[in-house]
Structures are given as C-alpha cells and as structure tokens.
Amino acid sequence: MSDASTSHTFQVDLRGLIDLLSHHLYSSPRVYLRELLQNAVDAITARQALDADAPARITLRAGEDRLTVTDTGVGLTEQDVHRFLATIGRSSKRGADGGLDGDRLAAERSDFIGQFGIGLLACFVVADEITVTTRSAADPAAPAVEWRGAADGRYTIRTLPAGAVPEPGTTVSLVPRREGAEWTRPERVVSLARHYGSLLRHQVTVVDDFGGSTRIDRRPAPWDTRHGSPLARREALAEHCRATFDFTPLDSIALDLPLVGLRGVAYVLPTSVHPSRQAGHRVHLKGMLLSDQAPELLPDWAFFVRCVVDADSLRPTASREALYEDETLAAIREALGGRIRDWLTGLSASDPALLHRFIAVHHLAVKALARYDDELLRLLLPWLPFETTDGQVTLEEFARAHPVVLVTQTVEEFRQVAPIAGAAGLGVVNGGYAYDRDLVHRLPEIRPGCTVTDLDPTTVAAHLDAVEPGAELAAAGFLHIAREVVAQFDCDVVLRSFHPVSAPALLLDNREARHERSRSELADSADGLWADILGSLRAQAPRAQLVLNHLNPLVRRAASITERGLAVTAVEALYGQALLMTRRPLRATESALLNRAFIGLLDHAMHEPRQEPK
Numbered sequence: 160m161s162d163a164s165t166s167h168t169f170q171v172d173l174r175g176l177i178d179l180l181s182h183h184l185y186s187s188p189r190v191y192l193r194e195l196l197q198n199a200v201d202a203i204t205a206r207q208a209l210d211a212d213a214p215a216r217i218t219l220r221a222g223e224d225r226l227t228v229t230d231t232g233v234g235l236t237e238q239d240v241h242r243f244l245a246t247i248g249r250s251s252k253r254g255a256d257g258g259l260d261g262d263r264l265a266a267e268r269s270d271f272i273g274q275f276g277i278g279l280l281a282c283f284v285v286a287d288e289i290t291v292t293t294r295s296a297a298d299p300a301a302p303a304v305e306w307r308g309a310a311d312g313r314y315t316i317r318t319l320p321a322g323a324v325p326e327p328g329t330t331v332s333l334v335p336r337r338e339g340a341e342w343t344r345p346e347r348v349v350s351l352a353r354h355y356g357s358l359l360r361h362q363v364t365v366v367d368d369f370g371g372s373t374r375i376d377r378r379p380a381p382w383d384t385r386h387g388s389p390l391a392r393r394e395a396l397a398e399h400c401r402a403t404f405d406f407t408p409l410d411s412i413a414l415d416l417p418l419v420g421l422r423g424v425a426y427v428l429p430t431s432v433h434p435s436r437q438a439g440h441r442v443h444l445k446g447m448l449l450s451d452q453a454p455e456l457l458p459d460w461a462f463f464v465r466c467v468v469d470a471d472s473l474r475p476t477a478s479r480e481a482l483y484e485d486e487t488l489a490a491i492r493e494a495l496g497g498r499i500r501d502w503l504t505g506l507s508a509s510d511p512a513l514l515h516r517f518i519a520v521h522h523l524a525v526k527a528l529a530r531y532d533d534e535l536l537r538l539l540l541p542w543l544p545f546e547t548t549d550g551q552v553t554l555e556e557f558a559r560a561h562p563v564v565l566v567t568q569t570v571e572e573f574r575q576v577a578p579i580a581g582a583a584g585l586g587v588v589n590g591g592y593a594y595d596r597d598l599v600h601r602l603p604e605i606r607p608g609c610t611v612t613d614l615d616p617t618t619v620a621a622h623l624d625a626v627e628p629g630a631e632l633a634a635a636g637f638l639h640i641a642r643e644v645v646a647q648f649d650c651d652v653v654l655r656s657f658h659p660v661s662a663p664a665l666l667l668d669n670r671e672a673r674h675e676r677s678r679s680e681l682a683d684s685a686d687g688l689w690a691d692i693l694g695s696l697r698a699q700a701p702r703a704q705l706v707l708n709h710l711n712p713l714v715r716r717a718a719s720i721t722e723r724g725l726a727v728t729a730v731e732a733l734y735g736q737a738l739l740m741t742r743r744p745l746r747a748t749e750s751a752l753l754n755r756a757f758i759g760l761l762d763h764a765m766h767e768p769r770q771e772p773k
C-alpha cells in the first residue's frame with residue numbers, strides 16, 4: 160500500500176441539489192418569488208446603510224415568457240458575483256467567517272432577511288437559466304456585470320459597457336420552463352407579491368407586458384396604525400382578521416415584545432376548536448411573510464387564538480417556511496403566552512361580559528390551562544361551568560349551595576347516580592370530562608372551608624332510606640331469589656326507599672370495582688404462574704350493589720311474586736334495566752341476561768295468566 164494521498168474537492172451536482180430543494184425543501188414553486196423579493200429588500204437595506212436617501216423601489220415585470228425583478232439596491236461588483244452569487248451556501252449577509260451561529264450572526268440577522276446563501280437556487284425550481292445584471296453602489300467605479308447561471312451548474316460572466324446600466328442596482332431575469340410558466344404570469348405574480356410582501360416597507364410594483372402596472376399596497380401593519388378611539392381600533396383589527404383569517408374575532412390581543420422587535424396581534428377565535436388542532440399563525444420576518452402556518456409561535460394551550468406577527472429576530476429554517484426551534488423562539492413563545500394569559504386574567508376585572516362569552520366558547524381551553532397555572536386557576540375556576548346535580552353551573556355557585564362537593568370519576572357514574580343523589584340532597588359534580596375532576600379537587604385551595612371528595616357508591620347507599628322491617632320481611636323470599644340470580648355478577652341486592660319514585664332500581668358499581676372483578680375472573684381462569692401472580696394481586700373484590708326502590712310500584716309488585724320462574728325473570732329485567740342506566744358497555748353474559756329477561760317477559764305476557772298482587 161502506498162502512503163501517497165491525493166487531495167480532491169467535493170463536486171456538487173447542482174441538478175441533484177435543485178431537485179432536492181424543489182421536492183423536499185420548499186413546499187411549492189411559488190417560493191421563488193419570495194426569495195427574489197427578499198434579495199431585493201436586503202440589497203436595498205444594504206444600500207441604505209451606505210446612503211440613507213438612496214431610492215428604495217422594487218419592480219417586477221411579468222410577461223408570458225419572462226420575469227424580471229429590478230431593485231435599486233446595493234448591487235454587486237464582478238468579484239462579489241463570484242464570491243456570493245456564484246457560490247452556493249455563501250452569503251454577503253453573514254460575517255467574514257461565514258458561520259451560521261453565534262452572537263454576530265444574531266446581530267447581522269437583525270438587518271437582513273437572508274442568511275443561508277441558497278435562496279437564489281429557488282429560481283431554478285421554475286427556470287433553467289437565471290440572468291443577473293448588476294451595478295455596485297458600494298464601488299461606483301466598478302463596471303456593471305452580467306451573470307448567467309444555468310441549472311446544470313455552469314455560469315458565464317461578462318462586463319457590460321459603461322452606461323449600459325445607468326443606476327446602481329440589480330435586475331434578475333428568468334425564463335420559466337414550460338411547466339413553470341403559470342408561476343410567472345402577471346396575475347399570479349401580483350397575488351404572490353401581495354401574499355409575501357403586504358407588510359414590506361418598500362414600494363413593490365408589478366408591470367405587465369402591456370405596460371399596465373399594479374402597486375402592491377404597502378398597508379401599514381394594523382398594530383402600527385393609529386385610531387381615533389378604542390372602538391375604531393377594535394373595528395379595524397376585526398376587519399384585518401376577517402381579511403386575513405376569514406373570521407370575526409371575539410377580541411384582539413396586542414402583542415409587543417420590544418426586546419426581540421416583535422409586534423403583532425392575536426385574534427381570539429369565535430368558535431371552539433379541539434385542543435389538538437394547532438392554529439397556524441402568520442409570521443413575518445422584517446415584513447416578509449415567512450409562514451402562514453406556524454403553530455410553534457405559541458404554547459400548545461393557546462389553541463384558541465390565531466396570530467399575525469412581524470419580528471426582527473426570529474430565525475427561519477433553511478426552507479424559510481418554518482421557525483427554527485432555538486432558545487429565542489422558546490423565550491418568545493413563553494412571553495407571548497404570558498400576554499395571552501394577562502389578557503385572560505385582566506378580563507375578569509375589565510370586561511366580565513366578554514369573559515363569559517369567551518368561557519362559553521373556550522371553557523375547555525381554559526380548563527386545560529388552569530390545571531398548570533395557579534394564578535389562572537384562582538381567577539377563573541369560579542367562572543367555569545361544570546355539569547352538576549344542580550344543572551350546568553359555576554363551581555362558585557355550586558359550592559355555595561353544597562359545602563361538601565362530591566365528584567364522580569366517570570360520566571357513566573354521574574349519569575347513574577345524579578338523579579338519586581340529587582333527590583337525596585347530595586351535591587355531585589360530573590368529573591368524567593377531561594380536566595374536570597382534577598379542577599374540582601382544587602376548589603378548596605381557592606375556597607377554604609369547602610370540602611371535595613370523590614363520590615363512592617357507599618356514600619350514595621348511606622343516603623338511601625332503610626325500609627320498614629315488616630316490608631323487608633314481606634320481600635324476603637323475592638330478595639333471596641334476586642341474590643341468587645345476580646350472584647354470578649358479584650352483586651348484592653338490597654331493598655331501600657329513595658327518590659325519584661320512578662326509578663325502580665339502582666346499580667351501584669364503580670370502575671375500580673369492575674376492574675377488580677375482571678382481574679379475579681382472569682385469575683380464576685388462568686393457570687400456573689399467571690394464576691399465582693394474578694392471585695397475589697387480588698384484593699377483596701368489591702361487590703356491586705343492586706338497590707331496589709321500595710317506593711317504586713313495580714318493585715312492590717315484584718316483591719310479592721310467589722312463582723319462582725316469574726320472580727327470576729323480574730329480577731333479571733330489573734338488574735338489566737339498572738345496568739342499562741349505567742350506560743357502560745355490556746359484557747357477553749350481561750347481554751345474554753338482558754335477552755333472556757326480555758324474551759321471558761314477552762313469553763309471560765303472551766301465555767301466562769296475569770298474576771295480580773294479593
């Protein structure tokens with residue numbers, strides 16, 4: 160083996176690179192115009208740093224077969240063209256070492272939008288060749304140059320005769336490929352320029368083949384506009400929201416973070432959205448639209464607003480279509496979250512009616528938020544609606560009427576016991592919905608003196624009245640049969656008096672008890688090692704309770720049935736009905752029981768003589 164090594168330079172296959180950009184980096188060919196506009200804006204910024212009074216115009220000429228973008232920016236010398244324009248990955252907008260990180264980049268980034276040195280390549284997504292004609296403002300003696308770059312990586316450069324380009328600045332010209340032609344048509348160029356450039360600080364004009372020209376309105380950002388009154392401001396912002404997002408906001412929240420040069424507004428959605436549906440925010444970078452789908456700008460919990468912001472120090476990813484996740488973005492996200500929170504907490508004092516409207520629409524969002532935010536919890540928990548035995552009420556009202564607040568673990572439990580608990584004077588909150596149980600349990604933190612406990616079946620059972628010993632005795636035979644019938648479901652039967660009278664039976668059961676029973680069933684059917692493991696886990700399997708209502712006329716009649724077959728069917732029917740009231744999914748044995756009861760009752764109704772109570 161020889162020690163001699165030879166040195167080579169990486170070759171770049173530009174076609175492969177462009178293919179990569181167009182299919183994997185950029186979401187659509189339309190970004191070519193954003194890159195051209197952005198280079199023009201940066202060039203004007205650089206020129207104005209040399210001469211504050213220099214003209215600042217960007218003109219787009221769009222025709223059937225060509226698009227040109229002319230700016231009155233800083234221009235380039237021949238040497239600049241070789242160094243920056245013709246070197247992929249190098250940018251005049253970074254420091255001498257060309258690095259993409261560090262404080263210096265942050266400082267330089269505050270002037271320019273570009274930084275990566277690849278933006279011009281986006282033009283090759285729609286065209287095979289780009290021509291750049293440029294004259295430097297920094298070196299007025301330098302001749303104007305024309306650079307022609309092709310998608311296959313070749314380029315030519317020539318010096319133009321004196322006077323060929325009268326003013327400093329740059330014109331980029333491209334002839335679209337056949338399949339890219341739609342992107343350079345005048346109407347498309349106007350709409351793209353409006354899309355990306357509506358907040359740019361420089362005048363952009365689109366001229367078509369017939370000399371018609373369209374100025375892209377430089378609308379001042381709505382947050383920068385002065386208004387005669389708060390009402391006028393509110394109206395103007397609502398109009399901006401309609402034009403941008405197509406909805407009329409419930410309210411608008413001013414966003415202003417001077418430290419990072421961010422200004423903007425958050426619009427509160429007028430309808431509820433699912434918390435998992437992250438809203439896309441519109442983010443401008445120094446006026447240029449970066450993304451209209453950037454969810455990463457705000458914390459997840461703020462899904463009830465959509466923002467439009469313009470910032471100086473946000474960092475884009477290389478595709479320039481999303482935000483780079485760094486510490487600055489994390490700090491901005493937190494600060495913007497703080498602004499939205501302040502608005503929310505401020506409302507309870509400044510505009511309770513609006514807070515009510517907001518909560519009516521977005522209570523789920525507020526509940527999600529309040530779980531992690533103590534101050535918000537303290538301020539807003541009393542305002543939030545919960546489903547209770549007194550109807551849909553705020554916790555504040557509910558706690559006033561019920562010093563002991565009981566909360567169920569599931570919606571089914573609530574459905575099952577609410578009417579009975581309500582009739583017995585107990586105050587129960589449905590804790591089955593997302594966040595509700597956690598939040599109700601935190602009520603004593605802000606309302607000392609009130610007690611919150613989980614509702615368990617024995618609490619309800621304790622509030623059901625025992626029946627007279629005589630009535631108990633009279634029903635003993637029936638109760639005995641009933642216990643035999645429901646024993647297979649690990650269930651006891653008791654006779655009580657409770658309201659409402661219309662409820663014949665109540666099945667007191669809870670999730671833990673059901674789990675415990677399934678575990679013991681599994682242990683019974685398992686063998687060997689599994690049986691031992693499951694057996695060792697087994698606690699005393701809590702039994703469910705079928706509570707028959709002695710006040711209910713049907714139960715009274717059933718209790719006096721003497722014929723065993725009919726008594727079994729009646730118990731099955733009562734158990735089945737109570738089971739259905741729990742609204743939980745039925746197991747196979749339970750469905751079979753219901754079937755049996757139904758057929759048995761039908762059979763009895765059709766064939767047997769009616770058994771009247773004695």
Ligand SMILES: Nc1ncnc2c1ncn2[C@@H]1O[C@H](COP(=O)(O)OP(=O)(O)OP(=O)(O)O)[C@@H](O)[C@H]1O
Nearest residue numbers: 198202243244250251273274275276277278279329
């Ligand atoms: N209109 C223009 N006027 C003057 N210089 C330009 C112009 N367009 C491009 N350039 C020069 O070419 C270089 C490369 O441009 P390119 O768009 O590829 O990258 P960039 O703008 O530096 O960074 P990014 O990839 O982030 O857009 C720029 O840094 C700039 O020096």
